[in-house]
Amino acid sequence: MLSETAKQKIQELKARYPNARSAVMPALYVAQAEYGWLPQEAIDAVAAEMGMTSTEVGSVASFYTMYHVKPVGAHVIDFCTDLPCALAGADAAFARLRERLGLDAHQETTADDAITLRHAPCLGGCDKVPTLLLDNQAQYQNMTDEKLDALVAQLRVAHDKS
Amino acid sequence: MIWEPIILRNKNIPEIADIDVYERNGGFTALKKALKEMTPEQVTDAVKASGLKGRGGAGFPTGLKWSFLPKGVFPRYLAVNADESEPGTFKDREIMEKNPHQFIEGVILSAYAIQCAHAFIYIRGEYPGAANILEQAIAAAKQRGYLGAQILGSAYDLEITVHRGAGAYICGEETAMLESLEGKLGMPRVKPPFPAVVGLYGKPTVINNVETLTNVPPIIDKGADWYKTIGTEKSSGPKVFCVSGHVNRPGNYEAPLGSITLRDLIFGAEYAQGVRGEKNVKGILTAGASAPMLTAQHLDTKLDYEAVAAAGSILGSASIIVLDEDTDIPWATQKMSRFFMHESCGKCTPCREGTYWMFVLMERINTGKGTARDMEMLPIVANQILGRTLCPLGEFATSPVLGTLKWFKHEYEAKVSADGNRETEK
Ligand SMILES: Cc1cc2nc3c(=O)[nH]c(=O)nc-3n(C[C@H](O)[C@H](O)[C@H](O)COP(=O)(O)O)c2cc1C
Numbered sequence: 001m002l003s004e005t006a007k008q009k010i011q012e013l014k015a016r017y018p019n020a021r022s023a024v025m026p027a028l029y030v031a032q033a034e035y036g037w038l039p040q041e042a043i044d045a046v047a048a049e050m051g052m053t054s055t056e057v058g059s060v061a062s063f064y065t066m067y068h069v070k071p072v073g074a075h076v077i078d079f080c081t082d083l084p085c086a087l088a089g090a091d092a093a094f095a096r097l098r099e100r101l102g103l104d105a106h107q108e109t110t111a112d113d114a115i116t117l118r119h120a121p122c123l124g125g126c127d128k129v130p131t132l133l134l135d136n137q138a139q140y141q142n143m144t145d146e147k148l149d150a151l152v153a154q155l156r157v158a159h160d161k162s
Numbered sequence: 163m164i165w166e167p168i169i170l171r172n173k174n175i176p177e178i179a180d181i182d183v184y185e186r187n188g189g190f191t192a193l194k195k196a197l198k199e200m201t202p203e204q205v206t207d208a209v210k211a212s213g214l215k216g217r218g219g220a221g222f223p224t225g226l227k228w229s230f231l232p233k234g235v236f237p238r239y240l241a242v243n244a245d246e247s248e249p250g251t252f253k254d255r256e257i258m259e260k261n262p263h264q265f266i267e268g269v270i271l272s273a274y275a276i277q278c279a280h281a282f283i284y285i286r287g288e289y290p291g292a293a294n295i296l297e298q299a300i301a302a303a304k305q306r307g308y309l310g311a312q313i314l315g316s317a318y319d320l321e322i323t324v325h326r327g328a329g330a331y332i333c334g335e336e337t338a339m340l341e342s343l344e345g346k347l348g349m350p351r352v353k354p355p356f357p358a359v360v361g362l363y364g365k366p367t368v369i370n371n372v373e374t375l376t377n378v379p380p381i382i383d384k385g386a387d388w389y390k391t392i393g394t395e396k397s398s399g400p401k402v403f404c405v406s407g408h409v410n411r412p413g414n415y416e417a418p419l420g421s422i423t424l425r426d427l428i429f430g431a432e433y434a435q436g437v438r439g440e441k442n443v444k445g446i447l448t449a450g451a452s453a454p455m456l457t458a459q460h461l462d463t464k465l466d467y468e469a470v471a472a473a474g475s476i477l478g479s480a481s482i483i484v485l486d487e488d489t490d491i492p493w494a495t496q497k498m499s500r501f502f503m504h505e506s507c508g509k510c511t512p513c514r515e516g517t518y519w520m521f522v523l524m525e526r527i528n529t530g531k532g533t534a535r536d537m538e539m540l541p542i543v544a545n546q547i548l549g550r551t552l553c554p555l556g557e558f559a560t561s562p563v564l565g566t567l568k569w570f571k572h573e574y575e576a577k578v579s580a581d582g583n584r585e586t587e588k
């Protein structure tokens with residue numbers, strides 16, 4: 001269930017555009033913030049608020065990579081392994097991080113559901129590589145192995161507490 | 163040869179993201195001048211006379227674009243392209259984060275010129291920091307009467323809405339961006355009709371890049387004649403060059419168009435300060451992954467639209483990625499092929515299938531499983547995409563493969579074999 005605050009927020013967003021449908025992307029972010037990802041129930045709730053069909057909302061959600069249409073960990077790390085970062089060794093850093101997190105070949109999320117690690121396309125942080133995006137909310141740059149380990153440790157502590 | 167930036171003014175005035183500091187340094191004088199002394203047509207004419215060309219990639223003359231709007235049709239919209247997703251591009255980000263008020267002033271001036279009452283800034287979702295800064299800059303401008311109803315006591319009203327994308331390179335293509343803004347899938351539209359006639363919500367719309375519009379306040383403030391003295395006759399004004407890859411000092415550097423060469427930019431003391439480990443340059447990308455690679459023999463190419471085109475590539479967004487002599491070129495190409503495979507929106511079969519096949523072939527070649535036939539297939543697949551797609555992404559996607567095969571075929575040859583069995587070697 002979407003909270004009343006979220007519903008109200010979506011109605012406000014609709015008023016910001018000449019055509020209410022434009023608010024579907026920000027509305028999906030609102031729902032994702034509540035659910036952690038976008039299960040069918042969240043899609044249906046957004047559709048109801050938006051006056052769109054669930055199919056329409058679902059197809060928008062699946063088109064864009066920052067909407068999680070499958071379950072993810074409590075924290076999501078989008079790690080850039082595109083060319084500028086890769087020239088600075090991002091592939092090795094990514095592989096090492098995967099190992100640290102104990103992820104198998106095709107696994108993206110840790111067994112305790114704390115962290116999801118994904119390849120990201122270029123994040124526009126090419127002068128401060130490697131770069132990552134955490135939880136769609138903040139970029140971290142110049143990520144040395146030490147800084148990565150510290151970040152993961154911090155996320156794990158936060159997850160264990162909650 | 164020190165150029166005092168007029169776009170990245172934060173380089174000289176680090177606190178310019180503070181609106182008071184911006185105002186103390188001439189901020190919003192152009193807007194005051196335009197609203198008190200100039201008609202919208204005069205603003206458009208000044209931008210036309212300045213010779214400013216779009217900084218988002220295509221290099222289309224900005225003032226001319228504005229003048230394509232059909233007369234008397236309202237409402238009109240301005241959609242600012244802040245989607246910046248080309249690998250190696252991070253200039254709009256620095257402008258928005260470090261010099262946001264000049265950008266916002268440019269949006270207001272441009273919206274006034276085209277008589278638009280509601281402008282949108284489409285910013286890629288991966289830039290949450292910049293989006294927050296823009297929201298604050300807009301609130302500050304509103305508070306000081308530069309935005310909202312009756313701006314600076316004039317009859318002109320404007321609202322600006324920041325719209326966050328959600329991870330899709332294709333939304334940087336202008337018609338895909340409009341679709342996305344309308345709450346649909348970010349897939350390009352068939353042109354014509356052009357957005358100037360049928361754009362956002364079916365209304366006349368201008369789409370411009372962040373850096374393009376950040377040029378407008380100095381043009382209005384100091385005049386087109388002054389602006390035209392910067393750069394070359396055909397490429398006027400300053401340009402921000404993003405330099406990344408194997409250089410000592412990656413970053414954004416501003417210089418007048420045509421005033422420096424690739425060598426100056428890569429090796430100059432005031433620029434990227436040379437290749438790391440004193441190595442030689444092997445490959446140079448000038449427009450991120452989207453334009454053919456150049457090589458060390460092109461180092462003396464001047465950095466303007468015409469000279470880079472003459473060298474066989476495209477200046478585009480000026481995202482210069484430098485690859486040193488030890489770079490494995492087919493490996494780098496595979497990175498770029500993966501990017502395009504991932505970012506193809508899937509609307510056109512040649513692009514969707516072709517980007518997939520180019521990636522598969524590159525992967526085979528790089529893992530020692532490639533045959534000479536696979537190598538020959540690459541340009542064949544690329545040529546099946548060229549000219550058969552709705553938007554330029556399809557063409558962009560062929561650049562990594564075609565560009566590197568032109569100069570570095572020997573590196574491909576060294577990786578393939580007759581029977582596709584070189585697994586032991588790599
Ligand atoms: C696949 C693709 C991606 C693009 N990405 C961007 C982008 O991120 N930012 C941008 O300003 N222009 C981008 N463009 C160019 C826009 O379509 C458009 O030409 C530009 O925003 C116009 O603004 P300008 O005239 O000020 O350069 C892209 C074009 C294509 C085909």
Ligand code: SF4
Nearest residue numbers: 507509510513551553
């Ligand atoms: S060329 Fe590619 S990205 Fe462009 S519309 Fe066609 S499928 Fe989509």
